Amino acid sequence: MNQRGGDGFILEGVRRLGAVTIFLVRLLLECVPALGRPRLLVHQIYNAGARSLIIIMLSGLFVGMVLGLQAFNLLQRFGSEEALGTAAALGLLKELSPVITALLFAGRAGTALTSEIGLMRATDQLTAMEVMAVDPLRHVAAPRFLGGVVAMPLLAVIFSVIGLYGAQLVGVQLMGVDKGVFWSQMQGSVGLHDVTEGVVKSLVFGVACSLIAVHEGYHAEPTAEGVGLATTRTVVASSVITLLLDYVLTAAFL
Amino acid sequence: MRGVHYAVGGRPIFAGVDVQVRRGRITAIMGPSGTGKTTLLKLITAQIAADRGEVRVFGEDLAALSRGGIYALRKRMGMLFQNGALLTDMDVFENVAFPVREHTDLPEALIHKLVLTKLQAVGLRGAAGLMPGELSGGMARRVALARAIVLDPEVLIYDEPFVGLDPISLGVILRLIKHMNEAPGITSIVVSHDVRELATIADHSYLLSGGRVAAAGPPAQLRASDSAAVQQFMTGSADGPVAFHYPAPDYAAQLFTADE
Numbered sequence: 337m338n339q340r341g342g343d344g345f346i347l348e349g350v351r352r353l354g355a356v357t358i359f360l361v362r363l364l365l366e367c368v369p370a371l372g373r374p375r376l377l378v379h380q381i382y383n384a385g386a387r388s389l390i391i392i393m394l395s396g397l398f399v400g401m402v403l404g405l406q407a408f409n410l411l412q413r414f415g416s417e418e419a420l421g422t423a424a425a426l427g428l429l430k431e432l433s434p435v436i437t438a439l440l441f442a443g444r445a446g447t448a449l450t451s452e453i454g455l456m457r458a459t460d461q462l463t464a465m466e467v468m469a470v471d472p473l474r475h476v477a478a479p480r481f482l483g484g485v486v487a488m489p490l491l492a493v494i495f496s497v498i499g500l501y502g503a504q505l506v507g508v509q510l511m512g513v514d515k516g517v518f519w520s521q522m523q524g525s526v527g528l529h530d531v532t533e534g535v536v537k538s539l540v541f542g543v544a545c546s547l548i549a550v551h552e553g554y555h556a557e558p559t560a561e562g563v564g565l566a567t568t569r570t571v572v573a574s575s576v577i578t579l580l581l582d583y584v585l586t587a588a589f590l
Numbered sequence: 591m592r593g594v595h596y597a598v599g600g601r602p603i604f605a606g607v608d609v610q611v612r613r614g615r616i617t618a619i620m621g622p623s624g625t626g627k628t629t630l631l632k633l634i635t636a637q638i639a640a641d642r643g644e645v646r647v648f649g650e651d652l653a654a655l656s657r658g659g660i661y662a663l664r665k666r667m668g669m670l671f672q673n674g675a676l677l678t679d680m681d682v683f684e685n686v687a688f689p690v691r692e693h694t695d696l697p698e699a700l701i702h703k704l705v706l707t708k709l710q711a712v713g714l715r716g717a718a719g720l721m722p723g724e725l726s727g728g729m730a731r732r733v734a735l736a737r738a739i740v741l742d743p744e745v746l747i748y749d750e751p752f753v754g755l756d757p758i759s760l761g762v763i764l765r766l767i768k769h770m771n772e773a774p775g776i777t778s779i780v781v782s783h784d785v786r787e788l789a790t791i792a793d794h795s796y797l798l799s800g801g802r803v804a805a806a807g808p809p810a811q812l813r814a815s816d817s818a819a820v821q822q823f824m825t826g827s828a829d830g831p832v833a834f835h836y837p838a839p840d841y842a843a844q845l846f847t848a849d850e
Contacts, residue, residue, distance in 0.1 A: 456678075464675035467635050468737075469664040470692045 359551050362473060363481055370478035380483025384445040384546075385490055391444055392437060396495040399436060400502025403427055407503070408511045420513050421522035424503035429526065429534040430589075433496040435582050438541035441488055442574030446549035449480055450570040453553025454563035462554075477554055481546045488542025489535050496534065533589045540581055545574045594643035596629060603629050605801040606643070611745075616771050616778040618788040618809065621798035622823060627781040628672075630798070631749055634779070635669060636660045648744070665693060668738030669747040674730035676722040676737075682709070683718040686737045693741065708736040712766060728759025735766060746770055748780040752787050760787065767791055785824055789813070797823060 370377065407423040453476060456462050462472040500522075507513045549570045556566035596604040603626040611617045621627050632638045633645050636652045645652045647663055655663065676685050686705045690696060696704070709715040712732040722730060731751060738746060751763050768791045771778045782788055788795065789809035797805040797812060797820055805812050805820045813824050838844070 459678070460671050460673060460675035461677055463637065464669070464671055464677075466637065467664055467667070467669045468689045468692070469661040470689070471661075475692075 356547070356551055359554070360547055363478055363547070363550070366471070366474040366478040367482055369474055370482055373479065376475075376479045377482055377486075380479045381486050382483075384441075384449070384480070384483045385487030387448075388441060388444045388487070388491055389494070391440055392491045392495050393498050395436060395440055396433070396498035397502040399432055399495075400424065400428065400499030400504075401506045403432065403499065404503035404506030404511075408507050408513065417507075417511075417513050418517045418521055420503070420507045421518040421520075422525045424500060424507070425522045425526045426530060428496045428499040428503070429530050430537075431534075431582070431586075433492045433499060434534050434537035434541055435578060437488065437492040437495045437538060438545055438578040439575055441484070441491065441542075442545050442549070442571050442578070445484060445487070446545050446570045446574050447567045449484065449546070449549035450553035450556070450567045451563055453477065453480070453550060454556035454558075454566050457554070457556055458558040458560070458563060473554075477550045481550045484546025484549065485539070485542040488545065489538040492534060492538035529589075533585075536589075537582065537585050540585060541578050544577050544581060548573045548577065591630075591633065591640075591646075592644045594633065594640045594645060596626070596633065596638070596640050602801050604640075604643075607798070607801070607803055609796055609803065611777060611779055612794065613777050614771075614775055615793040616767070616780060616791055618792035618795035619779065619781045619798065620783060620785065620788060620795055620812075620823070621804075622783065625798040626801070627783075627798060628749055631669070631747055631779070631781055634747065635664065635667065665741065666743055667745045667747060668741070668743035670731065670734050670738050670749065670751055672750040672753055674722070674727075674734040676725075676730055676734055678722050680722075681718070682714065682720050682722070682725070682733050685722065685733060686740055689737065689741050704740065705736075708740050709733075711739070711769075712736045713762070726759070728755050728762065731755070731759075731763060732766065735763075735770070739770060742773075744775060745777045745779065748778065748782070750782055751780065752782055752784045764791060783823075785809075785826075799823070 403424050404420065407420055407427070408417060411417050411419055411423065453462075456472075456476065462476065465472045465475060504515075504518060508515045508518050552566040552570045552573070553563075556562045591607055591609045594604050594607045594609075595602070607630070609619070609630070619627050619630055629638070633640055633652075634647060636645075636647075636655070639653060648666065650659070650663065652660065652663075676682075677688060680688065683705055686708055687701050690701050690704060706715055706718070709718055712735050714729060714732055714736065717725065717729060717733070722733075725733065746767075748767060751767065752760050755763060764787055767778060767780060770776060771791075780788060780792065792809050795807065795809050795812055796803050799819050804823075805815050805817060812820055815821065815824075
């Protein structure tokens with residue numbers, strides 16, 4: 337009985353993975369014509385990116401400040417406070433910025449995407465498009481997906497910049513690390529590949545989180561409860577997939 | 591439609607439905623709630639496919655058409671949804687302009703004129719700048735009608751156009767449906783359970799019941815029918831072939847069981 341239940345669970349997982357993959361392929365095919373509509377695309381980048389700026393900047397500042405404090409405390413034990421700039425930069429660029437930005441993106445922009453598309457489904461707007469011979473995948477899903485993919489790396493970069501400022505604020509202004517040492521150490525030991533790692537990660541997270549948000553909204557049950565459940569699934573799935581992908585990408589970059 | 595069978599999750603909705611819609615006429619599809627009236631529209635617009643039987647639109651078998659072929663066919667139809675289904679992120683003007691922008695390369699000045707003409711036809715030219723959330727139910731349906739007719743379709747489909755409307759809005763929609771059908775060659779299909787309203791505009795009607803066509807003919811002919819199912823629907827009787835009580839175990843037995 338348990339064996340059968342386990343098989344069913346695996347089969348359902350494989351079925352869902354297959355469905356999402358087919359959806360991704362269809363979405364990517366529709367992204368090409370969507371690129372020809374810059375107004376629609378810019379609007380979605382604004383929705384997913386600009387509207388997430390405040391939460392990203394605030395979080396970046398606080399995460400940077402905490403990182404500065406913790407790293408200073410740790411490095412002080414070994415008499416290496418001057419390495420604070422390097423520690424903060426590597427921590428932020430390679431790990432914290434892409435991961436936390438993705439988690440915040442899933443909670444802010446991802447849920448907004450899912451509920452918006454889900455409500456469009458529930459109020460027959462997507463069906464109306466279909467009947468008007470307009471493919472909703474091209475008009476609704478593809479621009480929103482692209483908007484999320486473009487916005488995520490930009491948000492992660494902004495998170496890193498604000499985070500570094502936060503770390504500097506605590507390390508240099510509060511704890512008294514030399515300003516010149518802080519920046520020069522960072523400049524000397526952070527390479528382009530470290531920045532690239534962070535950008536690639538955020539790009540992959542952008543694809544994953546936007547895909548999940550759009551897919552869940554597009555396939556939401558057309559009821560209030562269905563849209564609510566889809567929104568919850570977006571946050572849970574995006575968070576877990578982000579952390580899983582983070583491990584895979586970190587291992588790949590080592 | 592000929593001999594159409596359609597089931598959802600093993601539950602049959604249609605078991606051999608035959609419906610023929612004639613060009614240039616208003617055809618009413620009536621029936622109690624849950625008889626599959628909206629499902630019938632979904633079959634006609636190829637949103638779903640029949641399990642068995644044949645659905646032909648403009649003489650073309652829908653089952654044999656590709657996605658592109660279905661989209662080409664849909665461009666010749668206009669559909670009014672029960673709730674209007676206006677796109678909530680666009681104002682009234684942009685909603686009506688939406689199909690034009692998607693399917694034509696008309697210059698902006700011409701789109702402007704075309705949209706205003708259609709809005710004028712439904713009496714809402716002055717509401718062009720309003721958002722869908724600012725419209726009443728009747729107004730939203732009129733905007734949706736303007737959107738449905740903006741590309742001058744050959745077939746207009748109305749899904750429950752009278753539901754939830756006040757008497758004035760209802761009268762306006764009735765008048766508009768009649769008026770729209772006066773254009774040469776336009777065919778209208780109206781799905782509704784509002785017998786009295788449909789009787790004033792329909793040339794022909796079908797009454798669906800139990801997965802089949804229970805009666806067909808002009809509304810006056812249906813009213814004179816001696817079929818119990820038709821009479822129950824036309825007169826609005828609470829009990830009849832469509833029972834008042836949902837199937838349940840014996841009432842007294844269930845009450846005693848509950849006591850114990």
